[in-house]
Amino acid sequence: MTQASAFQQVPKILAWVCLFVLSLSTCARTCFAEPPTEVLPEHERVGDLKSPAEFFDFEIGSRHLRHDQVVSYLKYLSDASDRVTLVEYGKTHGQRPLATVIISSANDGDQLEILAAKRQEITQHPDRPTPSEAKLVMYMGYGVHGDEASAMNAVPLVAYHLASSLAAEVLQYLQNGIYIVDPALNPDGNDRFANWANENRGQFPSADAADREHQQPWPGGRTNYYWFDLNRDWLPTTHPESQGRLKLLHKWKPNVVLDYHEMSGSGSYFFQPGIPARNNPLTPSKNLELTRRFAAEHAKSMNAAGELFYTEESFDDFYIGKGSTYPDLHGSVGILFEQGSTRGLKLKNDRTNRHFRDAIANQVRTSLSSLAAANANRADLLDYQREFYANAIAQAAASDVTAYILKGTESRIDAAAGILNTHSITCYQPASAMRLDGITYPATEVLVVPTNQPEYTFLRSLMEPMQSFRENIFYDVSTWHLPSSMDLEYVSFSAEIPANWLANRWQVKNTVNPNELSEGAANGVGFAFAPTELGAAGLAATIQTNGGHLRVGFKTVQPDRRGPKLPRGTYYLLKQPNAENWDALCQVIAREASAMGIEVHPLSSSMTSRGPDLGSDNLVAIPKCNPLLVVGEGTRAYTAGAIWHHLDHRMRQPATLVETSRLRSVDLNSFSCIILPDGSFGGWSAAEASALKDYVRQGGTVIGVATAIKWMASNDLININTAKPKLEQKTVTSKEIPFGEASSAAALESIAGAFLMTRVDQTHPLAFGFPDGRVPVFRDHSAMYSSPSNTYQVAARYTGVEAGYVSRRNRDQLSDSVAVWAETYGSGRFIMLAENPVFR
Ligand SMILES: [Zn+2]
Structure with missing residues (x-):
């Protein structure tokens, strides 16, 4: 193009710019003027109660609410409405309040407390008939996975509806029932996601799944502060969110528990029943029948809105530590809901062109249909729960x-x-x-x-x-x-x-009296505590962070003829070389051992009754622990988080968390060990492998957990054979598997989660603390590793399955595999743990 012709183009370009600007302003108007989804029914409402839009000054679904915004609205409702009571049942690790509202017509004075006390009759006297005035209790739980945002964002609308409606049916619900609306089961994760989504979109949000807004970075918002999946914590109750919630649930013994989630963006909407054959075998069949009655009500409501949905094809109800399964073993009916996620404000794919507010609307729809179903089936739900507990007592007696x-x-x-x-x-x-x-x-x-x-x-x-x-x-x-x-x-x-x-x-030990160390004990040669105690490693870490030097016994020691035998792996805090700091360390051990419930043995003489004396080289100095935990892209957040939580809370061990992308910029030699959690380490190259190898050659320790071992082996850090023993010969089965059954056939060979028993070499330092020689381990993957030729390297081998499903072929392969082993290299060592030892 010549210069002259370029100038001739100018007016055309200007016209395009104008059109473009015009189109932007039109779009801006449509983007911000999008009407709210009309999801709440047109009821007459309490006039002076602010709707969520009036309270927030924006429509629900036009941006992602933060947890504190939701709580502030619920607090407003609690202050403004006599139907609503705000209750706090705990605080998250991130110090966010676990706030919930109880909505009913019985909110005066101590009515709620009296009603909660009455609920205990269901378990204490299940044989008594249900009183006609008995209230139904429904727990409505939203967003245990923090990036499933339509769940928590639906709550202001649901709570407003219950607090404001003057329709006869809602007044009847409030008379007949108590509704515990829990806005966010995972506030730390909710905020991690909400902040990401709100901070990464412009005025004109992209509906493309590739857009930054839709691609939250590692670890994502699903998990809690320590990257734990709280929807697996209903049973182990490792975290404050679950501990508080279970107290609330056992106080109220709900008849129905709603559990609101999102699934992938390509999904429509799911509500239970799930796959009936995958229910927990201890769940009564009546539970399924009641769930189906709810499903009919949800179907009616979703059909009326022209929304697609499905049931009975996925999501099992087996693991009792999940939110929709736990209630099923407590005479309640747990119901799971899964909305196809927009994971941002808008998402377009081959199934849907969905806006966040429409995803929220579906969650509100099924919340309202749950209210209708629960009230229509109130008498049956109340009877079912009593029957459940009466049967439980009868079964126990039989x-x-x-x-x-x-x-x-x-x-x-x-x-x-x-x-x-x-x-x-x-x-x-x-x-x-x-x-x-x-x-x-x-x-x-x-x-x-x-x-x-x-x-x-x-x-x-x-x-x-x-x-x-x-x-x-x-x-x-x-x-x-x-x-x-x-x-x-x-x-x-x-x-x-x-x-x-x-x-x-047995009662919770609320107050702990510090161990009074007698003057004689403090004046002795030191103290010992056994590795069999649950918190022993934590006490050891606390002593080290307080400047104490510890030793570990490589042989069994019996200090006094009449006293206990201290097994291999016992920790020794001796006055030498701690003399300078001795009085302070005595206070630390007295205080902390009591708090952790650990028995500490005072040592009066260096001469022992049996085994090495205390000055022996069989008491080996423990180097100061200063671990580096690798986290970030390429590692599995669940495992990395569980290890972080274990170090931080159980071991009280300060640790340095380093992103995979930053490993090469860190001076590895300043750390006592490097922990590689489960992961693929996809972003790492030969440079990271060689840095880790150099670190070990110079005396460092690298600990590989679960699938990290595969990466270590394929990058020549270790010599283990990662091929599954015997697998190659058996990959072609004699039975032909139809195409339609291929995914089920693959699932049958996976190990989704089972307890395996191992036999440990009790003389191996990696097996100290397990004096009976057997250690159950938990496995949730099927990677297996052949035994190294040098058997001294092996600390634990599998002996069988203790509990859970493992296919026959996997059982065969496990019998030739190793669970815990070490390889020395240069002055250091690699330690391999085939299972994550701190799973959940
Ligand atoms: Zn979920």
Whole structure:
């Protein structure tokens, strides 16, 4: 093009610019003038109550609400409406309040407390008929996964509807029921996502899934502060969100529990029933029938809006630690909802051209249809829950098992009892030492859990190590066997329980009296504590961070002829070389050991009764621990987060978290060990591999967890054979699998979650702390590793399946595989843990 012709083009270009600007202003008007989805029915409403749009000054669904905004609206409703009461049931790790509202017509004075107390009758006297005036309780839970935003954003509309409507049907609901509206089960994750979405879109949001707004960075908003999936925490209750919520649920014993989620953007809308064959076998069949009655009501409402949905094809109800399954084992009906996500403000794909506000509208629709279904079936739901508990007591009475007896160190027993207590299961400890199968156990090292109690159904699911199932495909883990998860021995006791065993009801130990260390103890040569105690590593870390030098015993030591034997792996805090700091360290050990429930043994002489004396080289110095945990893209956030949480809360061990992309810019030699969590480490190259290898050659320790081992092997850090033993020969099966069954066939060979038993080499330092030689481990993947030729390297091998589903072929392969092993290289070592040892 010549210069002259270019000038001739100018007026045309100007016209285009004008058109473009014009089109922007038109779009701006349409973007901001989009009317709210008319989802709430046209009811007469309490006039002076602000709607969410009036309160926020923008329409619901026009941006992502932060958690504090939702709470401020609920607080406003609580202040302004006599139907609404705000309750706080805890705080998240990130210090956000776990606030919920209780909505009903019974909010005066202490009416709610009186009603909650009455609810306890359901479990205590389930044989009594339901009083005609009994209220239905429905817990409406939104957004346990923080990036499933339509859930939490629906809450202001649902709460406003219940607080403001003057329609006869809503007044009837409020008279007949109590609605616990929990706006956000995972506030830390909710805000992580809301901030990302709000900060990464312009005035004209892109509906393209590739847009930055739709692509939240690692770890995403799904998980909580420590990247934990809270929808798996209803059973282990590791986190404050679940602990607080379960207290609230057991206080109210809801008849219905709603569990609001989002699924992938290509999905339509799902509500339960899920796949009927994948229900937990302990869930009564009536539960499914009641769920179907709700489904009919949701279908009516969604059809009226012309919305697509599906049921019965996905999402199982098996793992009892999930929000829609836990209620099913408590006489309640748990219902899961999954809305196809916009993961931002707008999303266009081959199924939908969806706006966030339309996703929210669906969640509101099924909340309202749940209210209708619950009220239409109120009498049946109330009777069902009583029948559930009456049956549980009858089944317990008919069972051969009268009690489950758990055995282990005091700290482990207390931790297990704490979990059982959270689930309203009563446990006891004997008045004095208890004799069982010819062995005497101190009273504090056993727990007696009678089966004759209302929560028998749930108790069974925790205690019985199931291995065969009606359907062998699992959306999540196939088991959560409490004794295996806490490494406790257990016995199913079938005789009459001696009265003496039930002498002391176990209670949460709220106040801890610090150990008074006698002057003699402080003046002795030091202290020891055994690695079998649950918090032993945490106490060791605390002593180290307070400047203490520790040793570890490589052999069993019996300090006094009449005293206890201290097993291999026992920690020793000796006056030498801690003399300068001794008084302060004595205070630390007295205070912290009491707080952690750890028994500390004072040592009066360097001369021992059996085993090495305390000046022996068999007591090896523990180097100062200063771990680096690799996190970020290429690692699995669940595992990285579980390890971080374990270091931070259980071990109280300061740790440095380094993003995978930054590993090469860090001086690795300043760390005592580097932990590689589960992951593919896709962004790493030969440079990271060589940096890690150099670090180990110079004396460092690299710990690889689960699939990190594959990366270590394929980058020649270690020599292990990662090929599955025997697998190659068996990949072609004699049976032809039809195309339509291929995904099910693959699922049958996966290990979704099962407890395996390992045999440990008790003399191996990696196996210290497990004196009975057996350690249950939890596995949720099917990668297997052949035994190295040098068997001294191996600390643990599999011996079988303890609980959960593992296919026959996987069982065969496991028998040739190793679970924990080490390889030395230069002056350092690689340590491999085939399973994440701190799963959930
Ligand atoms: Zn979800």
